[in-house]
Amino acid sequence: MNTEALLGDMRRQLREGGLHGCLLVRDLHTGEELGIDPDTQLPAASLVKVPLALATAERIRRGELDGATMLDVQPGRITTPGPTGLSRFRHPTRIAIDDLLYLSTCVSDGTAADALFDLTPPAQVADILHELGLRGLTVRHGMLELSDTPAERFDAAEAHLAHALAIDAGTSGRGHRVPQLDTTRANTGSARAYVELLQALWTPSAIHPEAAERVRGLMTHNVLRHRLTPDFSSDATTWSSKTGTLLNLRHEIGVVEHSDGQAFAIAVLTESLVPASTQPGADALMAHVARGLRDHLRQL
Numbered sequence: 001m002n003t004e005a006l007l008g009d010m011r012r013q014l015r016e017g018g019l020h021g022c023l024l025v026r027d028l029h030t031g032e033e034l035g036i037d038p039d040t041q042l043p044a045a046s047l048v049k050v051p052l053a054l055a056t057a058e059r060i061r062r063g064e065l066d067g068a069t070m071l072d073v074q075p076g077r078i079t080t081p082g083p084t085g086l087s088r089f090r091h092p093t094r095i096a097i098d099d100l101l102y103l104s105t106c107v108s109d110g111t112a113a114d115a116l117f118d119l120t121p122p123a124q125v126a127d128i129l130h131e132l133g134l135r136g137l138t139v140r141h142g143m144l145e146l147s148d149t150p151a152e153r154f155d156a157a158e159a160h161l162a163h164a165l166a167i168d169a170g171t172s173g174r175g176h177r178v179p180q181l182d183t184t185r186a187n188t189g190s191a192r193a194y195v196e197l198l199q200a201l202w203t204p205s206a207i208h209p210e211a212a213e214r215v216r217g218l219m220t221h222n223v224l225r226h227r228l229t230p231d232f233s234s235d236a237t238t239w240s241s242k243t244g245t246l247l248n249l250r251h252e253i254g255v256v257e258h259s260d261g262q263a264f265a266i267a268v269l270t271e272s273l274v275p276a277s278t279q280p281g282a283d284a285l286m287a288h289v290a291r292g293l294r295d296h297l298r299q300l
Contacts, residue, residue, distance in 0.1 A: 003034065006296050010289045011036060017285040018274040019250075024191040025293040028202055028255070028263040032300060034293045035191060041174065042269045043186040044137075045146065045244035046108050047194065047251050050215065051139055053105045054197075054207070055125040056097070056116050057214040058132075067098035071115060085109025105218040108243065110143035117142035122187075133206045136193030140186065146246055149180055151277075163275035166247035180246060191267035194253045198265035202255055216240060219254065226280075228268065231287035232256040232294075248272040250282055256294070264294050 001009070014021040014036070022042060024035035059065045074092050085103045086093065087110060095103075095112075097119070103112035117125075126139045150162035166178060176182040199205070201212045219240035225233070232254065233239040241254030253267045268286045272279060 001296075003296065006292065007034070007036060010292055013285065014270075014289060017282060018272055018279075019282055019285060020271045020273065021286070021289060022191045022267075022269040023290060023293065024195045024265075024267050025290060025297060026195050026199065026265045027297050028199060028265055029261075032297055033195075034297055036289075038191040038195075038267075040269075041136075041183050041188045041190050042251075042271065043181050043183060043246065043249060044189050045187075045246035045249050045251060046110070046113075046143075047189060047242060047244035047253060048139055048143075048187040049104050049108065049113050050194075050197065050219070050242050050253070051125055051129055051134075051137055052113060052116055052120070053101060053215050053218055054132075054201070054211060055120050055128040056101055057211040058128055058208065059120060060097070060214075061208055061211050065097055065119060067096060067101070069097050070094045071097065071100070073111070073115060086111035086115075102218065102221075105215075105242065106221045106223055108222075108224055110146065113143045131206075132200065134193075134197055134200060136196065137189040138187060146180055149178060149247055151247055159277050160275045163248050163272070163277065166249075167271075167273055167275060178247070181249075189269075191269050194267040194269075195265045198253060198255050198267070202263065202265065216255075227252045227283045228254060228266065228287045228290055230284075231291040232266070248275075250279075250286065252286065262298065264297065266290050266294065 022037040022040045024038035026033035060067045072094055084107045100112045100115050103109040104116055122139045122141055150165050154162050170176045174183040179185050200207050201215055222241050224243045227243055236259045238257045244251035248271055251269045255265050257263045268290050272282055
């Protein structure tokens with residue numbers, strides 16, 4: 001199948017599967033790439049934790065922060081809810097910045113991320129990205145804002161109403177009645193911007209090797225591996241990634257490194273058009289389309 005036919009088929013599969021997908025797959029050695037709407041800006045959800053990790057690692061490298069510094073986290077002081085990490089703790093804890101970095105990135109712990117945002121506010125994270133030559137990513141707020149959506153206001157039996165609102169309340173200019181989905185107010189990025197970030201982390205760039213290695217290691221040990229991992233993880237590959245989920249948004253970015261030396265940066269940002277919280281079929285479709293693009297690039 002030629003490239004044009006492949007992209008048309010993948011667009012059709014996404015549409016029929018109830019997804020609007022924005023994807024980019026890039027060969028990190030040759031620069032060849034294939035994408036579907038790769039420049040569309042979408043709210044980042046938890047993908048913002050990768051720029052946060054980079055900014056934190058860079059500040060540690062510069063000596064502005066000490067990774068061994070212990071911080072006191074009191075129940076209720078940082079109120080970001082979530083299914084994992086510190087948000088589930090019942091008692092006060094002392095935890096090092098290094099360990100907050102692990103929890104934020106590898107476990108996608110929003111409470112840990114907000115503790116890091118206390119140290120490096122969103123505007124400073126954005127400034128560091130610009131210093132490192134990274135464009136196209138906006139960092140406007142921490143994780144607490146992501147916990148105040150319609151999903152938290154409806155009973156579990158009415159969760160589909162929150163998703164219906166997320167699907168239907170947007171504008172043609174990507175504004176939205178839900179602030180967290182409004183690209184003029186939310187943390188945002190495009191598939192291309194995230195692939196540029198991955199390229200800078202995996203190949204020589206303005207990012208210091210020490211900071212880049214730290215973030216790569218965190219992404220390699222990501223424990224949320226239900227989305228693209230089944231199609232990219234094997235005994236002959238290393239898959240390093242980060243997911244992002246909010247209302248009808250399902251994202252994942254990552255790098256697959258093959259034992260033969262090939263490496264591909266992958267960014268899959270999607271909006272579901274189906275008003276449901278749990279959609280394993282959508283996750284599988286994301287992986288299928290991303291792998292199809294990667295396989296086609298390997299054959300070029």
